[in-house]
Amino acid sequence: MRIILWLVLGVLVILALKKKARDMQSRTFQTPPEAEPSSSPSAAPGHAVRDAEDMVSCAHCQLYVPVSEAVLRGELHFCSAAHADLHTH
Numbered sequence: 001m002r003i004i005l006w007l008v009l010g011v012l013v014i015l016a017l018k019k020k021a022r023d024m025q026s027r028t029f030q031t032p033p034e035a036e037p038s039s040s041p042s043a044a045p046g047h048a049v050r051d052a053e054d055m056v057s058c059a060h061c062q063l064y065v066p067v068s069e070a071v072l073r074g075e076l077h078f079c080s081a082a083h084a085d086l087h088t089h
């Protein structure tokens with residue numbers, strides 16, 4: 001019966017040592033990822049700005065299109081060159 005107690009104690013010690021080693025490993029692994037999130041906050045606003053691109057409505061069909069994809073004719077924006085041509089005629 002005493003042997004079992006020693007065995008259990010030995011297993012507990014081995015488990016404790018393994019856990020300690022894993023904690024130390026995870027602690028060393030955790031430090032580099034902690035540095036990464038600091039770069040993402042600066043990247044997130046840039047992405048948000050790209051998502052919040054100016055939308056303009058087509059002067060012909062009022063369809064909203066990103067300003068970068070809109071066709072500009074004079075002061076008016078159009079969803080496509082076809083609608084720009086329709087409006088100029």
Ligand SMILES: [Zn+2]
Pocket residue numbers: 058059060061062063078079080083
């Ligand atoms: Zn249109």
